[in-house]
Amino acid sequence: MSNKDIAIVGLGYVxxxxxxxxxxxxxxxQNLPTTKMDTYDPDGFLGKRGFRYFSKATKMYCNLAFQCIYQNKVNDVVELNKDRVGLYDGSELSNIEDGFVFDLVAKHDGPELVSPMSTPNTIANAAASQMAIQTKITGPNFSINGGTCSAIQAIDIASMHLKEGIVDCAIVGSTETISKYHKAIREGENRETKLPIANEYGVSIALERVETALENEQSIFGIIVGVISGQSYKEQSHENLLAFLIQELITNNGLTISDIDMIMVGSGAHNIDGVTLSSEISKTLGEIPKLFFPEMVYGNGDNAGGLTSILYAIGLFNKQLKEAKGYFIKRTIQTEGIEITPINAIVATIDKTGYTVVTLIKKYN
Structure with a gap:
């Protein structure tokens, strides 16, 4: 195993x-449906006082980060050196409701009548910053705004900081929130998809260098082997770019297409055509492994799908998921599951602009 590999040592979901x-x-x-959340900090990590004016995205991110920290000895690493811990929020649209409300009040009633307590919620980095305040973590603090690619971009930056020795532990989270403003944006995009729309939820993972995780005798759920990104150029199709990046990621890590057990379009599936993607991968790589669209089961959203697909892959790695759903067959996405225990899985995310991020996830041992 390469010393550049990054271990996933903590998981969170809400x-x-x-x-x-x-x-x-x-x-x-069990194919359980979700709805709009009643509380965004169900575990009460934030306490009961002083959080009335926090946005729901901030509350959710903090809950997710706390979940990651207080399991698998991650807390031991965090408490040892809080200046060596990074917080990364891969969410672009989660605070948009708060920003709209702030601006509308200012426009309608005047700037002097806007509550100053609402101001932090209009700041892009509000969620990760608030988590830093709550925990006194003083390491890097980032929010990544890349549309459907946000979550995997956050993993890419966190992995770079770990490899360069800037941090010893990275907490990466992404959230999906719902409001009339989110719905208006989705309608304005004219998403042509039969995938169900994602409801409110959030996902997080804690990352460390493999050697750090082993030294601290932590559980390792999976390995981030590599991340690669690109932007479609001129008339290049999204599917052609995605196939090219998958080829580069596989080749750069000394693998062949036969080593890849599944490819998941984890976020932004509405921006590509499954038939065309299958054809492009087949032309580029000579054959195609099992192709999945897991948004079929957790919903087509704005931010968190890429990170959710990593949880999905980990569940299959460790047999915590019985079957893999969202399997692409010919021209349709199969709703019933198939049995698969992958060793190597690729998670791809693609934005409507053609920006694409692809990551290779590997089962540990």
Whole structure:
């Protein structure tokens, strides 16, 4: 195993069904529906005082980050050196409702009548910054705005900081929130998809260098082997770019297409055509492994799908998920699951602009 590999040592999930990774796997296995959340900090990590004016995205991100920290000895690493811990929020649209409300009040009633307590919620980095305040973490603090690619971009930056020795632990989270403003944006995009729309939920993972995780005798759920990104050029199709990046990622890591057990379009599936993608991958790589669209089961959203697909892959790695759903067959996405225990899985995300991020996830041992 390369010393550049990054270990996944903590997992978090929250939705209307509750919190914790088992909640996510139960949702997938039993096809449980989710709704708008009643509370965004169901575990009460933030306490009961002083949080009235926090945005729901901030509350959700903090809950997710706390989940990651307080499991698998991640807390030991965090408490040892809080200036060596990074917080990364891969969410672009989660605070948009708060920004709209702030601007509308200022326009309608005048700037002097806008509540100053609402101001932090209009800042792009509000969620990760608030988590830093709550925990006194003083390492890098980032929000990544890349549309459907946001979550995997956040992993890419966090992995770079780990490899360069800037941090010893990275907490990456992404959230999906719903409001009339989110719905208006989705309608304005004219998404042509039969995938179900994602409801409110959030996902997080904790990352460390493999050697750090082994030294601290931590559980390792999976390995981030590599990340690669690109932008479509001129008349290049999204599907052609995606196939090219998958080829580059596989080649750069000394693998062949036969080593890849599944490719998941984890976020932004509405921006590509499955038939065309299958054809492009087949032309580029000579053959195509099993292709999945897991948004079929957790919903087509704005931010978190890429990170959710990593949880999905981990569940299959460790047999916490019974079957893999969202399998692409000819021209349709199969709703019933198939049995698969992958060793190597690729998670791809693609924005409507053609920007694409692809990551290779590997089962540990």
């Amino acid at each position: 939705s209307s069904l509750g919190s914790g990774i088992e909640t996510f796997y139960n949702k997938i296995d």
